[in-house]
Structures are given as C-alpha cells and as structure tokens.
Amino acid sequence: MPELHGLGVSPGRTAGPVHAMGAPPVLPAEVPAPGPDETERAAKALQFVATSLDELAARVTGPAAEVLATQAMMAADMTLAEAVTAKVAYGRPAAWAITDAIADQQQQFASLGGYFAERAADLADLRDRAVAWLLDVPMPGLPRPGVPYVLVADDLSPADTALLDDSVLAIVTRRGGPTSHTAILARARGLPAVVGCAGILDVPDGTPVSVDGVTGAVAEVSPAQAEEIAAAGQEERERNASLTGPGQTADGVAVPLLQNVGGAKDLTPDGAGVGLFRTEFLFLGRTSAPPVAEQETAYRELFEVAGDRKVVLRTLDAGADKPLPFLGLAAEDNPALGVRGLRTSRVDPSVLAEQLEAVARAATATSADVWVMAPMVATAEEAAEFAALVYKAGLRTAGVMIEVPAAALKARQILAEVDFVSLGTNDLSQYTMAADRMNGELADLLDPWQPAVLELVALVASAGQELSKPVGVCGESAGDPLLACVYAGMGITTLSMSAPSVAAVRASLASRTSAECRRLAELALAAPTAESARKAVAEA
The missing domain is CATH 3.20.20.60 (Phosphoenolpyruvate-binding domains)
Incomplete structure (x- = not known):
C-alpha cells in the first residue's frame, strides 16, 4: 500500500495489524408490512439505546462520560420520539421509521453546521443501535481479533471510543477533524490517532502498519518492523512518564x-x-x-x-x-x-x-x-x-x-x-x-x-x-x-x-x-x- 496521510490528532507512534470496525446493520431490501405494535417497538428500541448509553457513561470518566450522557439524552428526546411516531403513522415499520426520522434530523443538523453537524454523526450511532436491537442482530462495534491491533473505521461513535480496551494500539479514521469525538477521546486515553485519512478503509484486515499521531502518516511495514516500532513507542511513553517536574x-x-x-x-x-x-x-x-x-x-x-x-x-x-x-x-x-x-x-x-x-x-x-x-x-x-x-x-x-x-x-x-x-x-x-x-x-x-x-x-x-x-x-x-x-x-x-x-x-x-x-x-x-x-x- 502507498503511504497514507491524514491529520495527526493524538501524539505517539506505534504499529500493528489493522482491523476494521464491524459494519452497521442493514435493513432488508423488502419492507415488511407494519404490525400493530410498531410505535411501541420503536419506543422500546430508543429506550434501550438511551439506557445502555447511560449505563456506559456511568462506567467511564472524563470527556467520554459527558459525551455518552449527552448522546443518551438525544436517544430519549421527545422530538425524536414524535418524529418516529409520525413515520409509523405513515405506514413504516419500527426500524424503518427510526431510520427515516433520524435521516431527517441529520439533514437538518448538517445544514446548520458546527455543533449540530457533530450531533448528526452521533445520531447515526443511535440509529444503528436501535435498528440492531429491532432486527435482533449483533450491535455494531469493535472487532475482537485477539491480538493488539490498529483500529480502522470510517468514524467512531462516542460509545465505540469509550469501549476501547488495551488491545487497541492506535486509531485511524477516514473522516473526522481535530475536534471530533474520536480525536478528543483518543487524546483522553493517550492513544495515537490519525483522522481524515483517505484510503484507510481499503487496507485489508491484518495488514501491519505504522501510525504516527503527530505527523498523520500511516504506512505499511513488515511484521518485524511493526514489533520494533511498537516496542520503541512503548519505551518512549515509559521514558516520558518517568520524567516529572514542571514544564x-x-x-x-x-x-x-x-x-x-x-x-x-x-x-x-x-x-x-x-x-x-x-x-x-x-x-x-x-x-x-x-x-x-x-x-x-x-x-x-x-x-x-x-x-x-x-x-x-x-x-x-x-x-x-x-x-x-x-x-x-x-x-x-x-x-x-x-x-x-x-x-x-x-x-x-x-x-x-x-x-x-x-x-x-x-x-x-x-x-x-x-x-x-x-x-x-x-x-x-x-x-x-x-x-x-x-x-x-x-x-x-x-x-x-x-x-x-x-x-x-x-x-x-x-x-x-x-x-x-x-x-x-x-x-x-x-x-x-x-x-x-x-x-x-x-x-x-x-x-x-x-x-x-x-x-x-x-x-x-x-x-x-x-x-x-x-x-x-x-x-x-x-x-x-x-x-x-x-x-x-x-x-x-x-x-x-x-x-x-x-x-x-x-x-x-x-x-x-x-x-x-x-x-x-x-x-x-x-x-x-x-x-x-x-x-x-x-x-x-
């Protein structure tokens, strides 16, 4: 692969195999006839999302907790519930009603820019979680390759970032800017991160890459080089941590x-x-x-x-x-x-x-x-x-x-x-x-x-x-x-x-x-x- 470049938003250098986020749920091509309880099912799905995000917020600290709590409030917002109810009344089943209602809100938020544009991205995560619950399919989320890895995604939701464990070496996303949730939460966790990296989703799972969270460079390396770079990055972090005193x-x-x-x-x-x-x-x-x-x-x-x-x-x-x-x-x-x-x-x-x-x-x-x-x-x-x-x-x-x-x-x-x-x-x-x-x-x-x-x-x-x-x-x-x-x-x-x-x-x-x-x-x-x-x- 050619060397890729994005915006380095969280400092540090490491290397490891890339593994991409799981795909969001996909609605069936054929829309089923709505049942008599679609409004209730949609309400339960949104309540599930709000409750699960609140529970997750309670388990973390710092910026992640604040972001997740805000996202939970969005899922419980009456404006969204009313919009979904209107879509059901129009003849849409629960999963389609939520998808349509959130698409409308995303369009409105994106047109306003700034803070609202950021909320539009959060709405996509709410939609995916609600639809997965309604379709009874696995929740979209982090891969579990069983080895330390570089997480690759189109973008990360606050919930995804809050769930990162020690197996994640770095984050690289196709979208996002220096003040996106991915950037903010990666910095809060001390993970090297690069956002706005075009072409990263084309890199096959398992490809070893180096990630530089300062310069924004992402390059393919050999397995042996990946081990050396990861070890050097860890040594640098330990060396930095050992230096105390005033700046x-x-x-x-x-x-x-x-x-x-x-x-x-x-x-x-x-x-x-x-x-x-x-x-x-x-x-x-x-x-x-x-x-x-x-x-x-x-x-x-x-x-x-x-x-x-x-x-x-x-x-x-x-x-x-x-x-x-x-x-x-x-x-x-x-x-x-x-x-x-x-x-x-x-x-x-x-x-x-x-x-x-x-x-x-x-x-x-x-x-x-x-x-x-x-x-x-x-x-x-x-x-x-x-x-x-x-x-x-x-x-x-x-x-x-x-x-x-x-x-x-x-x-x-x-x-x-x-x-x-x-x-x-x-x-x-x-x-x-x-x-x-x-x-x-x-x-x-x-x-x-x-x-x-x-x-x-x-x-x-x-x-x-x-x-x-x-x-x-x-x-x-x-x-x-x-x-x-x-x-x-x-x-x-x-x-x-x-x-x-x-x-x-x-x-x-x-x-x-x-x-x-x-x-x-x-x-x-x-x-x-x-x-x-x-x-x-x-x-x-």
Missing part, C-alpha cells in the same frame, strides 16, 4: 503545563493546575440555569482538588451553536457566527452574573488560584466589560479567550483591558480558515499548523510579551509535542491539554533549549504550508 526547556525556561478538565474527577496530580475548566456540564439538559449554590458546590469540588494550583475557569460556552432552553435564544441560520459564549449575556445577563457569583464564593472558600475567562470575545470593549463584571464579583484575575481573528489582530488592545488571554486554537482555526471544525472533509484546513493560524498565535504572543501579560494556549494543539515547542518559541507562557498529553509535551520541551524553540518557531512561521511547517520542525 520547562532544557535551559530551564519555565513553560507551565496545565490540564483541560470538565470537573474534579478529570484532574490528575501531574501538571501545574487547570488551564481550561469547562463548565458546560452543569448546564446541559436543563430547562433552567443551575442555582448559584449548586454551581458553587461543583466549582468548590474542583478548587479543593487543585489545592493551591492555578485553575482557569471558562464561563458558560453555549448559545446558538449549543442551545440551552433557558437562554431564550432565537434560532439562527449560522449558529457558529451567532449568539454564543459571552454574547449570550446580551440576551440574559443574569446567567453570567450568577455564575461569577458562584465562582467567587467557591474561590473564597478554597486556596486555589482562580482565574476566570470568557469565550467568544471579539473586541476590546467586550473584554473590558467582562473584566469589570469579574472584579465586581470579587474575583481578582480576569481574562478572555482569543478564538476569532478579530481578537487576535487586536490582541494588544484586548490585553490592555484584562490580566491574561488564552488562545482557543480549535475555534481560531475554524474562523481563520472558514472551515467548519466538524467537517472532516476540511480537516487539512483545520490543521493548527496552517500558516495563517500560526501567524495569529505569534501575533498574540508578541502582544503578551510587549505588555508583560500571560498568553496561554488551551486548544488541543497544545498537546502536540512538536507544536508545543513552537508555541514556547513564540513566547506562549502556558500550555493546557488533556492529562495524558502532559508527559510527552514535558519531554519534548525538556529536549530543547529556549533558543532552539525560537528557531523552531521561525521555521514554522516561514513555511508555506501546514505540511511543510510540521516537516521542517520535525526534521530540525
């Missing part, structure tokens, strides 16, 4: 390594604290905002686990692209460019005010060094208004996320209004390249190594140095060991990532001096393409 370059320049978390259970002792505390989990699936006391309890739990380490909390990142009923937002033609993040306070300022009150109460009761930042900020005026609210609530450190080009271009003016900024490179890539972050067909444009994205990061880092204010990166790109050195060379002061990525990034930084990191940044910024930038840095 710093070989000449001792500090680059604190923080973690992206959704709650106390996600935080490990490794690292300097939390660089991104996602607070959405408290708000999802509710018809009203959680009370201040409930929020305070949740925030305090994490702050106590953090001890005296830094915790950077992101205020509610929801809106038209992640709809919450109590926000009272109107439907939008383009939610990714609409009322989301800090902009929701224009519609209902009480949600943000109550969240800041809860954060301040929890911070006062603990010793954590609590910083607060707002998502989706575009202007210095918005930054100043948010900072005033933070200080008014009794919190001392206010910042904003740099996620849109306008904010990056005006980073100096924004930094003049706040204490720090943090670059969300996932959204920054999306908005800079005009490429939906959930569109796997555009994965190459969403690559954080894209020259335009790197230039904006460097611009923000330069503004931070000029004003002597911290500039962090909390996008998933911070967990790329090569890119982490480039960021350090640009002047980024902190890096925040999934916990399993910390060890590899620490080792990568420790292997280079600050001068070498600056040279790597120069090489990356001078490269004409994302691929050439990555290659230049990897070979330096």
